[in-house]
Amino acid sequence: MAKIKVARKSTAIDMTAMCDVAFLLLTFFILTTKFRPSEVAEISIPASTAQVAVPDRNILLIQVNKEGQVYVGVDDQNTRLSLLTKLQERYNLKLNADQVNAFRLLDAFGVPVSQLPQLLSLSNDARARMKQPGISLEVVPPKQSEFMDLVQLIRQSNEEIRVREGRPSSEIMRIAIKADKDADYEAVNEVIAQLQQKKVNKFNLITSARGSGEATTAKE
Numbered sequence: 152m153a154k155i156k157v158a159r160k161s162t163a164i165d166m167t168a169m170c171d172v173a174f175l176l177l178t179f180f181i182l183t184t185k186f187r188p189s190e191v192a193e194i195s196i197p198a199s200t201a202q203v204a205v206p207d208r209n210i211l212l213i214q215v216n217k218e219g220q221v222y223v224g225v226d227d228q229n230t231r232l233s234l235l236t237k238l239q240e241r242y243n244l245k246l247n248a249d250q251v252n253a254f255r256l257l258d259a260f261g262v263p264v265s266q267l268p269q270l271l272s273l274s275n276d277a278r279a280r281m282k283q284p285g286i287s288l289e290v291v292p293p294k295q296s297e298f299m300d301l302v303q304l305i306r307q308s309n310e311e312i313r314v315r316e317g318r319p320s321s322e323i324m325r326i327a328i329k330a331d332k333d334a335d336y337e338a339v340n341e342v343i344a345q346l347q348q349k350k351v352n353k354f355n356l357i358t359s360a361r362g363s364g365e366a367t368t369a370k371e
Contacts, residue, residue, distance in 0.1 A: 191224065191259040191283060192216040197332035199358035206325045206355070211305050212259065215330040219338030220285025223301055224259025225309070230324075231255050233308035234301075238264055241304075246271065261285045264297060288341050299345045302326075326354040 192214055214222040225231055235254050238244055242264045246254075250271035261283035262270050270278060287297045294300075309324040326346070330339045346354065 191222050191261055192220065194329055194331045195333070196329060196357055196359050203355070205327060205357055209309070209322060209324050211302065211309075211324055211326045213302075213326065213328045213342060214259065214261075215328070215334045215339050215342060216285075217331040217333040217335075218285075219335035220261060220283075221288060221298055221338065221342060222259050222261030222283065223286060223298070223305070224257075225305055226258075227309065227312075228255050229312055230305065230309045231257065233312060234305050237304045237308060238267070241300075244268060263287060264301070288338070288345065290345075296345060298342070299349065302346070302351075303349065326351065327357050328354055329357040 194214055194216055208226060210226055212224045212226075214224070216222075225234070232251070232255055235246070235251060239246060244264070244267060246268060250268060253271040254267070257271075260267070260270060263284075263286065270281070270283070273281065286301065290296045290299075295303075306324055313322055313324075328339070328342060343354075346352075
């Protein structure tokens, strides 16, 4: 009796659904990815076993490099613009529209306020290559240091925006200090001392998780 051969049928897999899912995932990651801001100073942070997460938004970041130079940065663009308006009034700065827009996009800076116009006139590449001298911690009575003046104006600007937008008090701007592990102790101590003199006693100290070069933790 002759064998009956069963006709072979090719198996076709419809990839449409899988392509749709892949495209949706790609779109999600593109829209939600937060790129790391450019570093105004190269800082190697110390390791720690602390497990308090650093806030990812609405933060005033104070950086201290190994030479003891101080830099400040704000993540909110509206706060930056409000700060710049106050700096223009207090320090009599004359800025054009391009300089104002450059400051709006500036993640952090470390120059005396009087040198801001020159810094903002540079191209992005030139500004990234520039070695910024840091913000002065020097206190000349009866005035406070330029550093502390900036901190207070930043916090004031951010608080005005929070109140105007009707956001809860839980969204008050947090302060984080990111100091190099080899930073001059006196500079870091002076930053903390000036904050505490103005009753700012709650802030984060940014470190790296022990055993990991990328994860960050904080201590209060």
